Amino acid sequence: MIKGLKIISFLLIVSAVGFLYNVVYKSSHNTYFSNFFIENIRHVLFNINLTSAHKSITPSAGTTTTETPEDILRRGDSIIFLETSDRMHLPSLVLCALESAARVYPDRHVFFFMKGINHTASQDNEEVILRHYPTLSSLNNIHIVPLIMEDIFNSTPLFPWYKKINATKEPHWIHVSADGCRLALIWKYGGIYMDTDIISIYPIPHYDFLAGESNKYSSNGVYGFPAQHNFTWTCMEDFVQNYNGCVTGTG
Structure with missing residues (x-):
């Protein structure tokens, strides 16, 4: 039983990897799709860094200032x-x-x-x-x-x-x-x-x-x-x- 579950899990992983390969790599001839995919991933990673930087250099929510x-x-x-x-x-x-x-x-x-x-x-x-x-x-x-x-x-x-x-x-x-x-x-x-x-x-x-x-x-x-x-x-x-x-x- 356990051996059968391991085989099924392995096949599911192989199928998932194959699907990702088809979506990402085989679509590389489509310039719009490739650029969209890459830029969105880059944008997500970029915003993670910016979020932490934003919190460290801007005033906290409770900070008051006399500037109008x-x-x-x-x-x-x-x-x-x-x-x-x-x-x-x-x-x-x-x-x-x-x-x-x-x-x-x-x-x-x-x-x-x-x-x-x-x-x-x-x-x-x-x-x-x-x-x-x-x-x-x-x-x-x-x-x-x-x-x-x-x-x-x-x-x-x-x-x-x-x-x-x-x-x-x-x-x-x-x-x-x-x-x-x-x-x-x-x-x-x-x-x-x-x-x-x-x-x-x-x-x-x-x-x-x-x-x-x-x-x-x-x-x-x-x-x-x-x-x-x-x-x-x-x-x-x-x-x-x-x-x-x-x-x-x-x-």
Whole structure:
């Protein structure tokens, strides 16, 4: 009886090994599958290391600090995300983008500006808001703050444009306002801006950079500059001068 069980166990192990061989190695001609498999394994191992590093260099959950979000932003090395719609139910992709940035940049702060929380009670603090997003609440370097466009555009070339525009008549307001907000925030505070569909795997080794979209154009989905950089100021001036609310991407 025991001998029979040993034989059956051996055959099951051989079958399992054969299955893994077929899945991993015989699919190696499929580049997408191979890269997906390897990158996901690498990502898991990378995040295990980052989790321990994150706990060792960020404040503990009970630590208090006198620094305001504004003070932290003015350090100039934050990662900035935006949500210019009023939605509060965040898709998994957005939550993944925020969490991956917080883990990949454990020594930097991740700010998520949300228009939807402008309408919440002023007494609500970050801890209360973060409780709505359990996957983010354990990360000490994530801050969810109100997106108040008048404050963001103030003292920039975008402010007069914002004051005279009627947002209710703009067909692409969510998108064009996001374009303007990212420029104003990076000009004011510096740091890296990222779209909420960008998943961080490794840190970007530059503080001032653009990402190429083609051989003629750069992307505004991710970029980084120090505060008060001439380039971001010029971009805001160009935004206002060439703005066409009927066409997305012209701001």
